[in-house]
Amino acid sequence: NAGVTQTPKFQVLKTGQSMTLQCAQDMNHEYMSWYRQDPGMGLRLIHYSVGAGITDQGEVPNGYNVSRSTTEDFPLRLLSAAPSQTSVYFCASGRPFSEAFFGQGTRLTVV
Amino acid sequence: AQSVTQLGSHVSVSEGALVLLRCNYSSSVPPYLFWYVQYPNQGLQLLLKYTTGATLVKGINGFEAEFKKSETSFHLTKPSAHMSDAAEYFCAVSERGSEKLVFGKGTKLTVNP
Numbered sequence: 001n002a003g004v005t006q007t008p009k010f011q012v013l014k015t016g017q018s019m020t021l022q023c024a025q026d027m028n029h030e031y032m033s034w035y036r037q038d039p040g041m042g043l044r045l046i047h048y049s050v051g052a053g054i055t056d057q058g059e060v061p062n063g064y065n066v067s068r069s070t071t072e073d074f075p076l077r078l079l080s081a082a083p084s085q086t087s088v089y090f091c092a093s094g095r096p097f098s099e100a101f102f103g104q105g106t107r108l109t110v111v
Numbered sequence: 112a113q114s115v116t117q118l119g120s121h122v123s124v125s126e127g128a129l130v131l132l133r134c135n136y137s138s139s140v141p142p143y144l145f146w147y148v149q150y151p152n153q154g155l156q157l158l159l160k161y162t163t164g165a166t167l168v169k170g171i172n173g174f175e176a177e178f179k180k181s182e183t184s185f186h187l188t189k190p191s192a193h194m195s196d197a198a199e200y201f202c203a204v205s206e207r208g209s210e211k212l213v214f215g216k217g218t219k220l221t222v223n224p
Contacts, residue, residue, distance in 0.1 A: 004154075031210070040120065042201060042216040043155075050210060058211060090154055096205035096212035097143045097162065102154030 002026050004093050006103035013081040013110045021076040021106050023091030031095045032074040036060065036087040037105075043090065049074055081110045113138045113206045117215035125223050130174075130189040132218050134202030137183065144185040145203040145212070146176055155201065161185065172196070197222045 007022045025032065033048035035058075045058030049068040063085060065077040078085060088107050092100040118133040136142060143162050147155040159170025166178040172195075176187045185202060202215040 033212070035214075040216060042214040044214070045211055048210060056210070059213075092155075096210060097207070099157045099160070100147075100155070100212060102156070104154050105152075 004091055004101050004103040006089075006091050006106050008106060009104065010107050011109070013078070013108065015081060015083060015110060017081050018077070018079050019081065021078075021089055021091075021108075023074045023076065023103060024072050025074075025091075025093035025101070026072065027093055027101065028071060029093040029095070029101075030071065031093070032068070033058070033092045033100070034064070034066065034074070034076045035090045035092065036085075037090060038087050046076065046089075078108075083110045086110045113142060113204050113209070113211075113213050115202050115204050115213055115215035117200075117202050117218050119218055120216065121219050121221065123221040123223060124192045126194055127191050130187070130192045130196065130220065132187040132200050132202075132220065134176075134185045134187065134215060135183055136185065136202075136204045138204060138206055140207060141178075141180055142207060143205045144176075144178060145205070146170065146174070146185075146187050147201045147203060147214075149199045149201065149217075151198075158187070158200070192220075192222045194222050194224065196220060 030051045034046040035043040047066040049055045091103045114137045116135045145160045146158040161178045169175045199219045
């Protein structure tokens with residue numbers, strides 16, 4: 001049982017480059033979300049989805065796009081990477097009032 | 112708007128000592144409350160949660176937390192710390208009816224031999 005799988009685990013980007021962080025879950029959860037974790041800031045919600053075709057913004061959505069075409073996948077896109085987006089990104093699956101299952105994270109560095 | 116405050120970004124205890132990690136929340140109505148743990152280079156794992164009912168909640172690894180509405184608190188405790196408890200702990204809140212989970216800034220627990 002894989003749970004939540006994030007790829008890649010590490011990534012270095014140059015300023016202005018684009019990339020997609022992948023997230024897949026095998027628990028058939030309708031709800032999925034993306035967070036970024038920065039030192040001393042805890043986790044902050046970027047975007048979330050309550051089902052295929054439905055997404056909404058979290059606390060820090062600027063610079064990120066998402067879409068949800070299937071229940072299993074919830075990719076996060078950086079259209080033009082900036083140094084301020086250097087962070088550890090976590091995908092989670094499962095509704096907030098129940099239990100969120102987290103992936104292992106993607107450590108992104110933008111130079 | 113809901114918010115979470117964790118007092119102390121770093122807490123250090125001796126092995127066998129009491130662990131107390133503090134969490135206060137701000138919400139217009141009693142929310143759902145959670146404690147998550149993060150071991151180095153890993154994702155977060157649910158320790159325990161309060162949704163309704165009994166205010167003293169027991170979780171995994173011997174941890175428990177008590178919801179105190181009058182104090183808007185949800186402090187995490189463990190009677191006797193173990194070296195394996197060294198990790199970062201996050202308190203989180205979700206308002207009833209909300210689809211968002213709001214995290215505190217975290218408390219890093221160090222356990223000294």
